[in-house]
Every structure is written in structure tokens, then in C-alpha cells.
Amino acid sequence: MTDLVLEVAWWAQAQGRYKGMMTSRQRVAAAFSFEEVDRVPVWCHVVGLSRRTLGVSYSEYAQSAEVAARCQLAWNDLIGDDFVDAYFDVAVEAAGFGQRMIYPQDEAAFTDASDYLIKNPDDYHKLEKFDVHTAPRVSEVLRMAEILANEVGEKRVVLSTPLEPFVTLGLMRGVSELLMDCVRNPNDVRAGLETVTDMSIEYVRALVNAGVSVIQFAHDYGNRAMMGPKMWLDLAGDCLRRLQSAVQETGAKLVHHNCDKVPYVDEAFDDIGHLDATMIWSLPASCTSWSEFKATYGNRATVFGCLEPVHFGTELSYEQAKVEALDQLRTFAPGGGFILSTACEFPANGSMHNAKAMVDACRDYEPA
Amino acid sequence: MADRESALADIQAGLKELDEEVVKAKADEALANGVLPLQVIEEGLSPAMKEIGDLFERGELFLPELLVATEVFKAGLEVVRPSLAAGSWEKACTVVIGTVEGDVHDIGKNIVKMMLETAGFEVIDLGIDVKASAFLDAAKQSDAKIIAASSLLSSTLPNLRLLVEAVRSDGLGALVMIGGAPVTDDLATAYGADGFAPDAILAVEEAKRLSVRV
Numbered sequence: 001m002t003d004l005v006l007e008v009a010w011w012a013q014a015q016g017r018y019k020g021m022m023t024s025r026q027r028v029a030a031a032f033s034f035e036e037v038d039r040v041p042v043w044c045h046v047v048g049l050s051r052r053t054l055g056v057s058y059s060e061y062a063q064s065a066e067v068a069a070r071c072q073l074a075w076n077d078l079i080g081d082d083f084v085d086a087y088f089d090v091a092v093e094a095a096g097f098g099q100r101m102i103y104p105q106d107e108a109a110f111t112d113a114s115d116y117l118i119k120n121p122d123d124y125h126k127l128e129k130f131d132v133h134t135a136p137r138v139s140e141v142l143r144m145a146e147i148l149a150n151e152v153g154e155k156r157v158v159l160s161t162p163l164e165p166f167v168t169l170g171l172m173r174g175v176s177e178l179l180m181d182c183v184r185n186p187n188d189v190r191a192g193l194e195t196v197t198d199m200s201i202e203y204v205r206a207l208v209n210a211g212v213s214v215i216q217f218a219h220d221y222g223n224r225a226m227m228g229p230k231m232w233l234d235l236a237g238d239c240l241r242r243l244q245s246a247v248q249e250t251g252a253k254l255v256h257h258n259c260d261k262v263p264y265v266d267e268a269f270d271d272i273g274h275l276d277a278t279m280i281w282s283l284p285a286s287c288t289s290w291s292e293f294k295a296t297y298g299n300r301a302t303v304f305g306c307l308e309p310v311h312f313g314t315e316l317s318y319e320q321a322k323v324e325a326l327d328q329l330r331t332f333a334p335g336g337g338f339i340l341s342t343a344c345e346f347p348a349n350g351s352m353h354n355a356k357a358m359v360d361a362c363r364d365y366e367p368a
Numbered sequence: 369m370a371d372r373e374s375a376l377a378d379i380q381a382g383l384k385e386l387d388e389e390v391v392k393a394k395a396d397e398a399l400a401n402g403v404l405p406l407q408v409i410e411e412g413l414s415p416a417m418k419e420i421g422d423l424f425e426r427g428e429l430f431l432p433e434l435l436v437a438t439e440v441f442k443a444g445l446e447v448v449r450p451s452l453a454a455g456s457w458e459k460a461c462t463v464v465i466g467t468v469e470g471d472v473h474d475i476g477k478n479i480v481k482m483m484l485e486t487a488g489f490e491v492i493d494l495g496i497d498v499k500a501s502a503f504l505d506a507a508k509q510s511d512a513k514i515i516a517a518s519s520l521l522s523s524t525l526p527n528l529r530l531l532v533e534a535v536r537s538d539g540l541g542a543l544v545m546i547g548g549a550p551v552t553d554d555l556a557t558a559y560g561a562d563g564f565a566p567d568a569i570l571a572v573e574e575a576k577r578l579s580v581r582v
Contacts, residue, residue, distance in 0.1 A: 102472075107523070110472050113496075175475040179432040180439065183386060228430040262427075310522040310550045349523040 023155045024082035028214070032253055032276055032302050034337040040329055042362045043083040043159070043304065043341040044355040048108060048348025050075035050085075058348070062088045062109040065143035072144075073151055079352070081359055082339075084152055086145035086160040086212055088137065093163060093200065094171040096135035097127055108348070111171045118173040121185040124192030127172075129199055132206045142210050149211020159214040160207045161257070165196035165239050166221035166232075182231060189235055197239040201246040208250040215247050216255040216279070224262035224285075232264060233271055244274035255279055255304060259344040269300060279304035281343040294332050302337045307358070309342040313350025321354035325361035334367060371401045379412035379444065384419065386433060388440045395447040405448040413444050417486050421569045431479070434568075438482035460487065461513040461579045464506045464542075466494035468527040473520035476548060479568040480516060487572045489579075500527070500534040507535075507542045514563075514578050516571070518548040525550060529559040536560070543578045547571060 021038040022030070030037045051061045053074040060067050072084045089108040095101050100112040118124060132138050141160065148158045169192050170178045181189050204215055219240070222232050247254045255277040256268045265284040269275055278301050280293075287293040290306055297303065307328060312321060325340060332338040340362055346355055375398035382390030391413075398408050420437045423429035463484055467477050474496050481491050492510050494502055503515050515535060519525050528546045535544055545563030546556050556564035563578050565571035 107470060107472070107521070113472075113474075176435055176478050180435050182432045183436045224427060224430065226430070227432050231430070231432065314522050347522045 024157055025155060025213075028082055028157045028339065031337060031339050034302070034335075036336065040333050040362045040365060041082045041339045042358050043339055044075075044079060044081040044346055044358055045085070045309070045342045045344070046075055046079075046081075046346045046355055047085055047087055047089070049346055049350055049352065049355065051348075052352070053078055057105045058107055058109070059103040059105050062103055063137075063140070065140040065147060068140075069144045069147035069151070072148060076152065076156060079356055079359055081355075083157045083159045083214070084148045086141055086148055086158055086207065086210070088141055088144075090163055090167060090218075091171050092137045092141055093168040093196065093203065095137035096130050096132070096199065096203075097168075097172060097196075098130075098136075099172045101137075113174060116172055116174055116177075118169070118192065121181055121188040124169075124173075124181075124185075124188040124195075127192060127195040129195065132199070132203050138203060142206050145207055145210035145212050153211050157214055158212045159216060159255075160212045161216040161218060162200055162203055162207070164217060164219050164221060164236065165193045165200060165243070166236055167218060168196050168200075169193065170221075179227065182227065182235060186235060193236055193239045197243055200243055204243070204247055204252075205250060208247075208252045212252060214253045214255060216257050217244065217247075218257045218259070219263070219268060220258065220260060222264045222268060223258055223260040224264075225260040229264045229267050233267060237271060240272045241274075244272060248274045253277065256301075257304075257344075265297065269297070275301050277302035277304055277339070279341060279343060280306065281308065290328075290331050294335075294338075298332070298335060298337060302339060303332055304339045304341040305343045306332070307340075307342045309344050309346055309350070312342060313347040313354055316351075316354055318351070318353040318357050321351075321357035322361050322364075325358050326365060329361060329365040330368070333365065372398065372403045375401055375403060376407070376412045379408065380416040380419075383413060383416035383437060383440055383444065386436045386440055388443045391440050391444040392447050395444045399448065399451060405451040405453075408448045409445065413441050414486070417441050421483070421572075425567075425569050435479065435482070438479075438486055441486045442482075460489050460576065462490040462492065462510050463514040463516050463575060464492045464494060464503055464510060464512040465516040466498035466503060466518075467496040467548075468517050468519045468524050468531060469497055469499045470527060471519050471521050471524040471548075472496045473518075473548075476520065476568070477516075477518045480518070480547065480565075480571045483568045483572050484516075484575055487576070489575060500531045503531055504534060504538055504540060507540060512542055514575055515542050515544045516575070517544065517546050519546070519551060520548045522550050525555070528555075528561070532560045543581060545571070545574055545578060 027037050027041045031041050050071040076084050091111050099117045100115045102112050103109045253276040256275045257279045259281040261282050263280045378394040424434050481493050484491050519528050532544050543562035546561045547565050553564050563574045565574040
């Protein structure tokens, strides 16, 4: 009964609390422009967790635009953050190329490591382009975006997360093999990256046409945990410039994301460019604190973040989570250009209460 | 003597250059010049691998190069293996390694496995999504002294604790070391694990520390 009362209270709050104030779209647009907002926008970054609102398995979520969209809408109805996610998981583009998939009931879908599409360096040259409107999974995410835009696009921001081409290649080759190919067969890797980039550009254009207004690119190979900056830029730099320039041409906002240790943020800004926002999990080498990060990059792009998702989502009580969210707001909100978020996807097994704590913190935050 | 020293130096240089063909050729040459197989490993391959590991720890060399280096090391090892007396190098002890049940990520586990092998451990790789009972069975069958388990997902972290509990309640004498991106030293202590390492290089050091306890 207590949970039901809470849910009703949250729903009522989400529906009526901000009447007469900015819509999410207005609020987020203002944050991207460093203009005044009625409150700091918030993105709970919930994907897998949203299926728990309707009791849906991950397998169902990951294969149906309608099911996934209903989960996102139910979640947003319940919690009331400013974004909805047109997103299944990382393995969408790989499926479009024909990579065999596995769909667990309780975990995100992943590519079948026993049957990688790219079995040797020659296979990078054999990747075949596909029609984004009919390809497996890719077409479903596009339909999900359309549904979300039609249902809530007037008031909420529809966001989607296509992957850096390296990530898609890794899911079709195996990460270890891909990394070794980068040393031993770099020209073959380049060929694969070019083909994936061509398809990613078409995918991004289709997402924006479907109603997505914020594109988040995960530069998940552009960090010290995966490879050196010289190799990353040498192999992927031109592709990322093409891709991110294409996003800019659509008019959508581009969020740079990196969720591994020591991300290459300067390289993302200076060597690749076209960024409107950044969301990272750990500090770049140039900064020793989040305050320094805000001071260094906060006037170059809107900052999303930076709550550590595993800790925030699974280890804290609601009260503790709200305190941490308020601390983040005090660090990042002054000066504008900030959107509260977890630094990567909110854990699918995380606490809904803690996601709600983010929304409540933004509601209650008072600038000094 | 000079030929032997030169051959060992060439093996080291070849490995640092990540050149598999050079390492294999120079390993052959070293054996032909009377270098003992164990010397090829301990004075040729291993010092170079240690240097590569140190560069990786300092952030001067990265994962792709480290992975290729382990492959080149193994290629050199295969040249000398037929000449090695049985049990003269490997089996610092046997380690059973895998990613816990429910988790399908394996890059970190694969790197740890490779680094352990280059350090002389015998490694039984159970792959991904491994039940606690499978870890126990493999450890018993192989007389493993160490079970190394990883979790990259927050949702599967509890399975690391369950694995430790299963090992304790079974009475198996193997030690358990854990790792993975969300795993911390504090978490390892809370779970009752015997060891923890935040990366592959330190995993080898941790395994060496544990291997003298059993």
C-alpha cells in the first residue's frame, strides 16, 4: 500500500508540479544555450529499469518498439524527468549489419560471441550497408523514436544513443581481436570503420527525422582504458568528424559521452569537434576534481552528469541519493549549462527511489 | 657467450617491437646457440614482458599493444615449449578464471588470463556467465589454488559474494580473487574475498601473493 501511495503521489507531482513553468523542451533548450531555467533539467538515464514499471522482460523490451516505448512512457509518467530515451542497448547497429544476437530475459541483449560476423581481418571489407528503415533492430529503434515523439514530443525531449563506430565493430569482431587488429591490421580496421560510419550517418539522420532532438554519442574507445589517443584519432578521427558534422547538420544537439577511465575530452572537443554537451564518468587527465572539470569545460559545452551510476543507483538510500544529487547541483549548476544525470545508464537493477531523488533534488535545489 | 647474450637481447627487442616473427626466429636461434629453454623465457621473454607491463601501468602503452605483446610472448613460448622439461616453468600454480553468472563481458577477464599465462600460471578459462558450482567443479578437477572471478555489471556483483560463500561452505582450500570495473577493494573485503586487483598487471602481482599462501 505504501508503494502504491508513493506511486500515486509521484504521478500527481509529475503531472501537475510544473504547471505554468517551462516545458521540458524549453528547459533543456535553455540549458543548451546557457540561458536561465526554471529549474535544472534532469535526465534519469533510465533504459532497462523502465521495464519494471510494466513488468516487461528485457527480451521483450529489446525487440519491440511498441513495448519499449510503452515502458519509457510509463516511466516518464511516473517519475517526470525531462527526457525519454529512444534506445534499446549497445547492439542495435551490429544487428543491422546481420550480427547474430542473444536476448536474455533479465539482461540487455548482446551479440553472440560464438558467431561473430567479422571472423578475420578480410571480413572488415565485407560488411554490407543496410536500409535503416527495414534492418533488424535499427528499424525498431526508429519506430520507437516516432512513437515517443508522437506521444510526448511536445513536452519532453526525445534522446537517442547511437554508438561510436569502434563500439559496433567490437561487437561484431570481439573486443580483444579488434584491439589487436588495430595494431596488426589497421587498414582493415579503417575499412570497417568507414562502412559503419556511413551507416551511422544514415541512422542518425533517420533518428532526427523520427523526432529525436538530442543525439548522445558514446566515445567508448576514446579513453585510456581502451587505447592511446594517437591510435584512436588516427583510426577513428576522420569517421567521428564526419559523423558528428552530420549530426550538426540535422540541427540536433550532440552530447559527447565516455564511460571509461581517463576519457580523451580535449581530443573530443579540439580534434573532432561539433559538440554541444559532454557527459563523462571519470575525470580526464587534465582535471583533478569535478569543480575543475566544470571550470575547464563548462563554458565550452553543456555538462550532463556526473552521478556515478552503480554507486548512486544501488548503494544509497533515497535520502543519501538526494544529498549526492544536491551536491552535484551545487558543483555544476551555477552559471547554467547543466543537466543533472547519471554518468551512464542508470542500473537496470537500481532503485527507482534513487532515480526519483534526482528529480526531487532538481525541484528542491536553490542556488546560493 | 656473446651469441647467446645477443640472441636473448634480440628476443627482448623483438617482443618490445611486438614482432612475432622476430621473436620466434630469435628463440629458435637462441636454442641453437645453446641457450637453455628456461633461460629463453626467464632472460628473454619475461623481462621484456615485465617492461611492457610497466609501460602499461604508467600509461605509456595501452591495451591493444599489451594484447599483442601477450600473443607474441605465447608464440615465443611455443618455440621453446617442446624443449622444456615437464613442469620446469609453468604452474606457479593453477588458476580457474571466469566471469560470474549473468555477466557476459570478457575483455578484462581475457587480459588477466593472458597476463597470468605469461607469468607462468596455468589458467583454466571457464568463459562467461559461469555458475559458482562450475567454478568449484573446475577448481577441484584441476587442483586449482586460486579462483579468479570478474563482474562488470552492478546487477551481477552479488554473484561474486555468492561465489566466495560457495567456496567457503564447500571447504575448498582455493583462494578467491575478484575484479571488474565496479569492484573495489572495500567491496572485496566486504564479500570476504582473499584478493582483489583493479587491473590486469596488478592481478598478476595479486595472484603471485596468493600463490605463496596456499
